Amino acid sequence: MPERIPKLEKDVKEKLEKVGIEMDKEKRSAIFLQVDQNVETSSSFASGIEMIGIKQALEKYDWLHDYFWKVVSKNNDEYTKQVDVAEVNGYFIRALPGIKVNFPVEACLYLKSPKKQKVHNIIIAEESSELNIISGCASHPGLTTGMHLGISEFYIKKNAKLSFTMIHNWENNIEVRPRSAAIVEEGGTYISNYIIMNPVKIVQMYPTVHLNGDNSTAIMSSVIVAMENSIVDTGSRVIIKGKGSSAEILSRAISKGGTIYSRGDIVGESPDARGHLECMGMMLSEQGSIIAIPELEAKHPNVDLSHEAAIGKIAEEEIFYLMSRGFTRDEATAAIVRGFLDIEIKGLPPTLKKKIDEAINLVEKELI
Amino acid sequence: MLRVVNLGAEVEGTPILDHVNLYIKEGQTYVLFGPNGNGKTSLLMTLIGNPAFKVTYGRIMFKGQDINDMSTDQRVKMGMGISFQNPPKVSGLKLIDMLLNCAKQSGTDPNKIYEYAQMLNMEKFLNRSINVGFSGGEVKRSEVLQLLTLNPDLVLFDEPDSGVDLDNISVIGSAMGELLDRKKNKEERKKSGLIITHQGHILDYVDADYGLILYKGMIACMGDPYDMLDEISKKGYEGCVEKCLKGFQNSRRM
Numbered sequence A: 001m002p003e004r005i006p007k008l009e010k011d012v013k014e015k016l017e018k019v020g021i022e023m024d025k026e027k028r029s030a031i032f033l034q035v036d037q038n039v040e041t042s043s044s045f046a047s048g049i050e051m052i053g054i055k056q057a058l059e060k061y062d063w064l065h066d067y068f069w070k071v072v073s074k075n076n077d078e079y080t081k082q083v084d085v086a087e088v089n090g091y092f093i094r095a096l097p098g099i100k101v102n103f104p105v106e107a108c109l110y111l112k113s114p115k116k117q118k119v120h121n122i123i124i125a126e127e128s129s130e131l132n133i134i135s136g137c138a139s140h141p142g143l144t145t146g147m148h149l150g151i152s153e154f155y156i157k158k159n160a161k162l163s164f165t166m167i168h169n170w171e172n173n174i175e176v177r178p179r180s181a182a183i184v185e186e187g188g189t190y191i192s193n194y195i196i197m198n199p200v201k202i203v204q205m206y207p208t209v210h211l212n213g214d215n216s217t218a219i220m221s222s223v224i225v226a227m228e229n230s231i232v233d234t235g236s237r238v239i240i241k242g243k244g245s246s247a248e249i250l251s252r253a254i255s256k257g258g259t260i261y262s263r264g265d266i267v268g269e270s271p272d273a274r275g276h277l278e279c280m281g282m283m284l285s286e287q288g289s290i291i292a293i294p295e296l297e298a299k300h301p302n303v304d305l306s307h308e309a310a311i312g313k314i315a316e317e318e319i320f321y322l323m324s325r326g327f328t329r330d331e332a333t334a335a336i337v338r339g340f341l342d343i344e345i346k347g348l349p350p351t352l353k354k355k356i357d358e359a360i361n362l363v364e365k366e367l368i
Numbered sequence B: 001m002l003r004v005v006n007l008g009a010e011v012e013g014t015p016i017l018d019h020v021n022l023y024i025k026e027g028q029t030y031v032l033f034g035p036n037g038n039g040k041t042s043l044l045m046t047l048i049g050n051p052a053f054k055v056t057y058g059r060i061m062f063k064g065q066d067i068n069d070m071s072t073d074q075r076v077k078m079g080m081g082i083s084f085q086n087p088p089k090v091s092g093l094k095l096i097d098m099l100l101n102c103a104k105q106s107g108t109d110p111n112k113i114y115e116y117a118q119m120l121n122m123e124k125f126l127n128r129s130i131n132v133g134f135s136g137g138e139v140k141r142s143e144v145l146q147l148l149t150l151n152p153d154l155v156l157f158d159e160p161d162s163g164v165d166l167d168n169i170s171v172i173g174s175a176m177g178e179l180l181d182r183k184k185n186k187e188e189r190k191k192s193g194l195i196i197t198h199q200g201h202i203l204d205y206v207d208a209d210y211g212l213i214l215y216k217g218m219i220a221c222m223g224d225p226y227d228m229l230d231e232i233s234k235k236g237y238e239g240c241v242e243k244c245l246k247g248f249q250n251s252r253r254m
């Protein structure tokens, strides 16, 4: 961890390092760190990328109020209502028109005290910009209770491309209820990746993407591992309103004793809307369960929507095949699980691909 | 190299091998013929230790050791290798990952992998999930490529030539010849092989020493592989086996 966040205590730093939060300005175009309700760091090293706390941003820009509680509704549920309070904090990230940066933006939300963390983020990719964000969320080691409530509103303008990779790293007693939604304009692309592999009490979220513009795209991928006593209830919904727009929802779920609800919903309302939903589950334990709930809804004759779901244990035949090349049973199992999690995400920059691989590496030992 | 003594085996409670005897010496290559569903693949699976195939009686000796209690990976570490008739797809596991593991097992220089891949026209497949979307012929080439990298002492091939076009049979045949030391003089050959084939096209490229017919789980005939192929094509399996079994059953009853 570089000296730019000197105020952080040693154990916080250690946890951040352990979960791979990268705050090095040589490797990131902007960084943000919020511990409980306090913004500890917020800076941008790239011109054309804005990264400031949401409170400051709302003071700075009058127009931003039009984006605040616009795509996520305040009265959505009891959790959204709880975030509508004065002490809320969060980040504002914006890529100015036409801006493309190589390095991703890193935004980290850290839960240290046993209170509720309330976060409200706004992310804007202006016209023809390209923005890649890694969002790491973690809780303090040994925290006995805690709750993370996060509102995120994404705006992908005309021909812009935004990738948002969220890696969760909670602990046994933490309850997590993010509420996110995105609006994608004409020709825009929104890529969302969600990874959770550590224990958690419950994660529950169902982000919605509105493909309002013609020829816009959403690719929503998740890699979920649920350890014993964890409940992960997630999925994505994409509402296709633009002509010729397409949505893909992909998920890989592994239960190592935990419960996973893998949801997905694609609504096709426009001519030539295309959507595909794929949900693959693997049971690695006699405990736990995986429930796949794919939904498709066509509201126009000229749409093409499909889904595919399969849940099972590792195929003995595959283990034997690998063993016939000299892998031991454990090595074979690990290689197959790794392959299963290796979701092919189109349009993901190599740095992010590496990041996902690292997250998989970290838990591999616990899985087998 | 391999001595199979009076072997019986079953799969899912159904007997599939019946008193099989087989003795393959160092440097020898055998061909295994036989009608569909008569136990050829089952024999190979039993030899390599597929847990679904249970030995009910008899013994398998490999390099002088009884390997019945050994797992598949242990047998492979001892020097066995197999190409599958229908290998499974493993999504997310790249061909190159499999090859790197094969190279690790055999101590093959990983730089050789690319050379072998070129030899089998498989360099474009290295980063693809193994067998996922591979055509029939590509699967066969991938299997032989893995064996080249694994470099076993006893090589089992399950229909390496089925569904393969003539150009690719020559490519596969040449690799198999390499694997089985067929390019060396008889006395210098160290590798042994057992090849299952129906059409026998592969025998134009790999000169085998002996032929066998596996019929209803039994080794019914043994002889010159080329004569045997000829007879099978003329008389069919029934005809061949009838002829062989006369002498064979008499001798077994003795």
Ligand SMILES: Nc1ncnc2c1ncn2[C@@H]1O[C@H](COP(=O)(O)OP(=O)(O)OP(=O)(O)O)[C@@H](O)[C@H]1O
Residues within 6 Å of the ligand: B011, B012, B014, B016, B034, B035, B036, B037, B038, B039, B040, B041, B042, B043, B052, B085
């Ligand atoms: N896993 C299995 N479960 C049940 N039956 C099996 C299994 N594997 C093989 N069998 C049966 O055992 C018999 C022998 O099959 P095997 O695959 O050994 O035939 P084969 O001689 O290789 O045939 P082919 O020329 O068609 O490849 C067949 O009747 C087959 O259906």
Ligand SMILES: [Mg+2]
Residues within 6 Å of the ligand: B040, B041, B042, B085, B158
């Ligand atoms: Mg067979």
